[in-house]
Amino acid sequence: MKARVRKDEKVEVDIVAAMRERISTHAIPPGSKISEAHLAEEFGVSRTRVREALTELEFRGLIKRIPNRGAEVIRLDLTQVFEIYDAREALEGMAVRLATQKAPPETWQEWVELLREGGPMEKLLEKGDVEGYFLVYERMRRRIIEAAENPVLAGMLDSILEKTRVIMRRVQILPGRAAAGLAEHRAFINAMRTGDAERAEQLRRANIRSAIATLKRYQNFIL
């Protein structure tokens, strides 16, 4: 599969972007060895530029480089996943707090309605459309981070999530997780709607801790 790129574009970023996507979706599975020469051939650039791209991917924590032995896609063990979730709890909590403080409460009205009892989101889950639910949830999440107006926070969450994207999706389909998630999402978005930043943060953090607990219980099925 050759994803050749037009010469007149900034291919540098394209290499990094393409590889981020492939790795975070497990299109290239964890543990895979990465050949500099192959990538150079595929993207039609010299190895030097591939190596610069690899430097960035390494710093993003997506690949691991062993001197004189090349690079391979990082493989997260359960310990690392829990580490990431703890960091994520802190950051997502703060994002919710800041978003609540900075955006007018009406901002969240549309999500309140989507998530209300007997509302569209609940209907999605009743249909078993976990994927659809996840998509809307992701949009809401991005909206919150946008409203938090904090690029530093946003960057950290980004780099965290691209490492656990696949795992997050798997957690969603664990027994009872989606339903529990719905109730918890409803809880924190309602707090945001009333402008109670402190409470919204607490509820958001509880939501993530609840996901961690589910993950812990079913850990053998995830990795």
Next chain:
Amino acid sequence: MKARVRKDEKVEVDIVAAMRERISTHAIPPGSKISEAHLAEEFGVSRTRVREALTELEFRGLIKRIPNRGAEVIRLDLTQVFEIYDAREALEGMAVRLATQKAPPETWQEWVELLREGGPMEKLLEKGDVEGYFLVYERMRRRIIEAAENPVLAGMLDSILEKTRVIMRRVQILPGRAAAGLAEHRAFINAMRTGDAERAEQLRRANIRSAIATLKRYQNFIL
């Protein structure tokens, strides 16, 4: 000033490490232009390796690269400093929480004694030795992060702090800041000593918010 390095060492990391130190201490002031050729000459390596080092520094947020115009040391404005502090509040809070949960309460006894009313730390401040206080505080901070056993969190805090190292020191010498810091540090370390993770986190976050407030009041003197 030539900081030439022995050939048989891993100079790659040395370039990055050296530059991180210089930038975070403002040995190279914000806004300075960085010449690839000069660095190559100084470290005795080719420009190729310098460029790889710059790629990493850029991703760490220490330098800014403009295509075809080279790299320069990042210059933080007040907005960005506040963004960083908000992220830091979340992360340091979580670090305190995790450390309290994971390490035995006796771990913190030595710091409780250092910080107690009329104790050595208070004496330091009475002597006006803010620098000395800061050094011990930094050691305690590192100990907490170590006890939190979360490399992801640790890495994020690291990358945040090296961008605001100089500013953090300046905040310490603001009127009344050191004394207020002492009281707040005493409060959260005491909570850690009693094993109350929730309360310790709250107090730690309050401590950082208090620093933010001081910074806000004296913002014109800082930047």
Next chain:
DNA sequence: TGCAACATTTTTGTTTACAATGCTGTCTAC
């Protein structure tokens, strides 16, 4: 003198070539 166009120099961006290291497969000795 001011300034605009062009030439020169400097600096960055990219490729190519070379060196060093690790891996693999074969051959030999026991």
Next chain:
DNA sequence: GTAGACAGCATTGTAAACAAAAATGTTGCA
């Protein structure tokens, strides 16, 4: 038949050469 040594190959690491872009300097003209 197996273990160890050695040779050849593949891959990574580094440097140098080349290309392109931007910055600077210079000249000519109004």
